[in-house]
Amino acid sequence: MKAETNLEKLFNQGEFVVTAELGPPKSVSIKLIEKKVNILRDYVDAVNITDNQTAVVRMSSLACSIIVKKNGLEPILQMTTRDRNRIALQSDIIGSAALGINNVLCLSGDHQTLGNHPGAMNVFDIDSIQLVSMLKNMRDKAIFQNNETIRYPPKLFIGAAANPFADPFEYRVIRLAKKLKAGADFIQTQAIFDVERFSRWMEDVRRRGLHQQVYIMAGVTPLKSYKEAYNMTNVAGVTIPEEILERMKIAKDQKAEGVKICLEIIKKIKKIEGVRGLHIMAVMWEDIVPLLVRESGLYPRTKII
Amino acid sequence: MIIAKRKPVKDILKMINKDKKILLVGCGTCVTVCSAGGEKEVGILSKLIKIAFRKENKSIQIIERTIKRQCEKEFVEEIREEIISCDAILSMGCGIGVQTIASMFEDILVYPTLDTSFDGMPEEQGVWVELCSCCGNCILDKTAGICPITRCSKSLLNGPCGGVQNGMCEVDKDTPCAWQSIYERLKKQGKLDTLTEIEPIRDWSTSRNGGVRKIVREDLKL
Numbered sequence: 001m002k003a004e005t006n007l008e009k010l011f012n013q014g015e016f017v018v019t020a021e022l023g024p025p026k027s028v029s030i031k032l033i034e035k036k037v038n039i040l041r042d043y044v045d046a047v048n049i050t051d052n053q054t055a056v057v058r059m060s061s062l063a064c065s066i067i068v069k070k071n072g073l074e075p076i077l078q079m080t081t082r083d084r085n086r087i088a089l090q091s092d093i094i095g096s097a098a099l100g101i102n103n104v105l106c107l108s109g110d111h112q113t114l115g116n117h118p119g120a121m122n123v124f125d126i127d128s129i130q131l132v133s134m135l136k137n138m139r140d141k142a143i144f145q146n147n148e149t150i151r152y153p154p155k156l157f158i159g160a161a162a163n164p165f166a167d168p169f170e171y172r173v174i175r176l177a178k179k180l181k182a183g184a185d186f187i188q189t190q191a192i193f194d195v196e197r198f199s200r201w202m203e204d205v206r207r208r209g210l211h212q213q214v215y216i217m218a219g220v221t222p223l224k225s226y227k228e229a230y231n232m233t234n235v236a237g238v239t240i241p242e243e244i245l246e247r248m249k250i251a252k253d254q255k256a257e258g259v260k261i262c263l264e265i266i267k268k269i270k271k272i273e274g275v276r277g278l279h280i281m282a283v284m285w286e287d288i289v290p291l292l293v294r295e296s297g298l299y300p301r302t303k304i305i
Numbered sequence: 306m307i308i309a310k311r312k313p314v315k316d317i318l319k320m321i322n323k324d325k326k327i328l329l330v331g332c333g334t335c336v337t338v339c340s341a342g343g344e345k346e347v348g349i350l351s352k353l354i355k356i357a358f359r360k361e362n363k364s365i366q367i368i369e370r371t372i373k374r375q376c377e378k379e380f381v382e383e384i385r386e387e388i389i390s391c392d393a394i395l396s397m398g399c400g401i402g403v404q405t406i407a408s409m410f411e412d413i414l415v416y417p418t419l420d421t422s423f424d425g426m427p428e429e430q431g432v433w434v435e436l437c438s439c440c441g442n443c444i445l446d447k448t449a450g451i452c453p454i455t456r457c458s459k460s461l462l463n464g465p466c467g468g469v470q471n472g473m474c475e476v477d478k479d480t481p482c483a484w485q486s487i488y489e490r491l492k493k494q495g496k497l498d499t500l501t502e503i504e505p506i507r508d509w510s511t512s513r514n515g516g517v518r519k520i521v522r523e524d525l526k527l
Contacts, residue, residue, distance in 0.1 A: 082459070108461060114476070166467050167471065168488055178503060
């Protein structure tokens, strides 16, 4: 094993892993974080702590990860390359690993023009694949990006994202292979609404044997309303089929319908060979996670002591 | 070439509101081609300034000239007499032109009338697009002649990211995803295998990130 985090141990022993997402607060409130951790703690194995998600300023992912860990839930530190150069990224990784935060998810990050500080300068010194490579070298070769030795290197369980739905479709599996080559240990996909298309992507993944080289987690997002679903179709990386939009539109209780659709998707995904876990992205709706986990037969979670 | 666009007239007027005699100088190269600061634009701006001044019952004398290139001292020298006779110079050149004139006449005020925007070309009549960011280390041989540093919003070297939709960038639905374009062109050329290689972390020090740049050609120095 690479880092012996709970997340890694659970994958390693063949468990169907469940993770969720926690967006840090836009303030110094630790109470808000504790509240979310209390909701999620018994229902997920680890939780992604987002990094200024959608380029909106929030408490730093590193700081929030420390608080989450203190409250008894294992964090997955999300790192984007949008705001920090290689100097800052390596520095933050060493800091987080020193504090026992060893799960990292490497992302490029939503462009700052989409967020609440659109006039900010770009960084994008490196991209997400290069970040995966750089972290792998820090861990396995104990070197910084400039090849200098790291005396006490970080232990890391390295993740990356995959989007089976973005264009060009036929290139997405090649891109996944590239992330594996760079050193990804686990993958989380973007929210799946089109299970058929995801299935086809997984077929391609399996044909290349990639599912045996990396732990793939399928992402889902429960829809709260038709309006939200409609707006989501404009969000980078999200594709929602017409029939789901239609169901949300005509539903008497849109929230209930959203949950129903999500449970149906989870049920189908669980059966797909090569899927090693579920990543629930319940944006601003963390309290729905326990229900989703229970109703999908994924409760109770195995606790590693 | 360098693409620029003229500042709003009200911003230009703020710069010269105390001046009595100004030289309005156009440039005959890049900004003529992109219709921002050539002889024609000098004529137009001159009229707009005079109208604005008249509205406030003020007067201003404007000398209009256009030189071949404002970035070369020998052309700026041609209008030395006009320059030193004025209170201020309104340059319709790009940022390079403005600075060249300013460096040659340090006790005269030189103002920019253009917002120099990018290095690009006319995609079609009236539409200019950014193509090169002068990174100092060209990789166009690897990317089928499409620059990802300039044309990918995130300057990804192993793109595309997950934000591409219908071949367009997440930043703007009218901006093509550079990596999708690279993919398609490499496919046409039968060179898709180049995309399986991971492009390593780049040395950005050849770009503006490494500090102000200079090229010295000893073989050309006098």
